[in-house]
Amino acid sequence: MNIADRLSRDIYRRRLPFPWNALSFALAPVAWLYGVVMHLRAAAYAAGWLRSARPACRVISVGNLTMGGTGKTPVTLFLARALQAAGRRVVIVSRGYRRAGERTGAAVVADREGLRLDVAAAGDEPVVLARRAPGVPVVVGAKRAEAVALAEREFACDVVICDDAFSHLALRRDVDLVLVHGRDGLGNRRVVPAGPLREPVRALRRATAVVLNVTTGDDPGVADEAYRAGFRGPMFRVSYTAPQLRAASGKHLTPDDVAAPGLLAFAATARPRDFFVGLRRAGFPVAVGEAFPDHHTYVPDDLARLAQLAAQQGICYLATTEKDAVKLPFPLPDGLELLVAEIDLAGEGDDLQRLLDLVDPSPRAGVAGG
Numbered sequence: 001m002n003i004a005d006r007l008s009r010d011i012y013r014r015r016l017p018f019p020w021n022a023l024s025f026a027l028a029p030v031a032w033l034y035g036v037v038m039h040l041r042a043a044a045y046a047a048g049w050l051r052s053a054r055p056a057c058r059v060i061s062v063g064n065l066t067m068g069g070t071g072k073t074p075v076t077l078f079l080a081r082a083l084q085a086a087g088r089r090v091v092i093v094s095r096g097y098r099r100a101g102e103r104t105g106a107a108v109v110a111d112r113e114g115l116r117l118d119v120a121a122a123g124d125e126p127v128v129l130a131r132r133a134p135g136v137p138v139v140v141g142a143k144r145a146e147a148v149a150l151a152e153r154e155f156a157c158d159v160v161i162c163d164d165a166f167s168h169l170a171l172r173r174d175v176d177l178v179l180v181h182g183r184d185g186l187g188n189r190r191v192v193p194a195g196p197l198r199e200p201v202r203a204l205r206r207a208t209a210v211v212l213n214v215t216t217g218d219d220p221g222v223a224d225e226a227y228r229a230g231f232r233g234p235m236f237r238v239s240y241t242a243p244q245l246r247a248a249s250g251k252h253l254t255p256d257d258v259a260a261p262g263l264l265a266f267a268a269t270a271r272p273r274d275f276f277v278g279l280r281r282a283g284f285p286v287a288v289g290e291a292f293p294d295h296h297t298y299v300p301d302d303l304a305r306l307a308q309l310a311a312q313q314g315i316c317y318l319a320t321t322e323k324d325a326v327k328l329p330f331p332l333p334d335g336l337e338l339l340v341a342e343i344d345l346a347g348e349g350d351d352l353q354r355l356l357d358l359v360d361p362s363p364r365a366g367v368a369g370g
Contacts, residue, residue: 031194038167038191038199042206045169053145054172057152058159060359061173063166065203066187066196068270068294070179071213071345073125073323074240076163078345080133082356083159091151092133094163096123096140098295106141106150119326124295125163127326132342145171159360166207167198175359178207182237183217185225205230209358214348215239216274234358236351242282243275243341245319253339255283258317262287263339264310265319268296268327275321279341287313298327307333 044050060079064070076092083090096109100120109115109122110130119127122140130138137155141147144165151157165171166178180186187196204210210226212218214237223235245253262285267275272291279286288309292302306318318332319339332338345352 025194027194028190031191034193035191035197035200039202042169042199042203050169052170052172053149055145055148055152055160057148057157058175058360059148059162059171059173060159060175060177061162061165061168062177062179063162063164064179065166065198065201066181067192067198069274070181071211071215071238071240072164072179073128074343074345075177075179075211075238076129076161077132078352079161079356079359080129080136083161083360084133084136086360086362088159088360089155089157090159090161091137091139091155091157092126092129092161092163093139093141093144093147093151093165094123094126094129095142095144096126098297099123099126099140106139106143106147108150108154109138109140111137111155119329124323124326128322129163131326132322143170144168166203176206176208177211177355177359178204178209179211179213180222180226181216182212182214182222183219185219185222186229189225201225201229205232207231207233209233209355210235211355212237213239216277234354236355237348238351238355239346239348240278240343241346243278243284243343245279245284245339245341247337247339255285258284260285261313261315263317263319264288264290264306264313264315266290266292266306266324267321268292268294268298268324269321270294275341278343279319284319286319287315292324296327298324300330303328303330303332307336310336 045052062072062076064072080090080092099122109117109126112135115130126138126140139147139151144162148160148171151160166176186201189195189201191197191200204226210231212222212235247253265276265279265286269275276286276289290306316335317337317339319341321341325340
């Protein structure tokens with residue numbers, strides 16, 4: 001495990017191991033100053049000293065307080081499909097992180113007929129959202145208010161789901177969902193660079209609801225943390241379904257279809273090890289797990305290295321996430337087959353229905369497409 005991987009894992013712990021505890025302590029003054037700035041910024045928007053746009057449509061934010069890895073994409077997909085099935089004219093708005101022209105303004109990634117932009121121009125997550133929610137337009141823009149305005153003009157939408165928008169206070173929302181990792185919670189409760197928080201923990205008071213992603217564990221202390229921070233809304237528990245591995249032919253493979261020694265799994269996500277663990281829990285033998293930096297742009301040399309690792313182990317299957325698969329425009333070396341993991345959202349009891357009722361209180365709304 002390299003230093004970057006170790007830090008990305010350990011920074012979420014409530015008590016950091018050495019040496020990250022010393023590093024976090026050293027960075028605490030910088031984090032404190034950053035936290036003060038973010039708190040004053042939020043207060044300025046709340047007081048009306050800074051202006052925020054009020055769209056005509058209903059705006060739902062699916063965000064988080066920590067840096068990545070809480071499950072925003074599956075929650076966004078679930079809501080988009082359910083609202084579409086309920087007859088809503090829904091549009092997804094995303095930042096389009098690391099897309100070409102990211103700073104040039106908002107753009108339409110997909111309309112109701114299909115994709116308009118490729119992954120380079122759109123970003124990986126918007127392309128996944130467009131493919132998994134056909135018929136739901138997707139718009140990208142670093143300035144969410146600008147992107148929502150484009151969505152209203154182009155598609156006459158009545159609901160917009162903003163992916164990763166909790167800290168984007170220049171856009172007013174009707175519902176603010178904050179996703180929290182059900183095992184790791186708020187980490188050491190410090191803001192970056194001393195911890196994983198984007199804003200001080202008291203920012204949870206702005207949340208309409210907290211959604212705990214308990215796929216890899218459900219620590220009861222995490223809910224207590226949120227309430228101690230001043231959160232007073234409802235809390236929902238969700239998890240990922242077991243991953244299904246889809247081959248290029250469209251066939252879904254079972255663990256019995258994967259011969260020994262198993263899979264070479266790779267991912268460039270915020271929590272790649274959660275992906276590897278999820279495959280193993282579903283019964284798929286993972287012989288090798290290779291982690292890349294989040295949002296990594298793959299080049300042919302990356303696949304050549306993976307192919308070499310696979311050959312050394314006698315592996316014929318590579319497995320990756322949907323977000324990674326859309327960034328692989330070049331073919332695999334001969335003798336290797338790429339399997340793409342598809343996951344959806346599940347809830348405890350009636351949590352998904354209660355979540356949907358909060359997002360869209362109309363009687364037409366119901367669980368669909370999950």
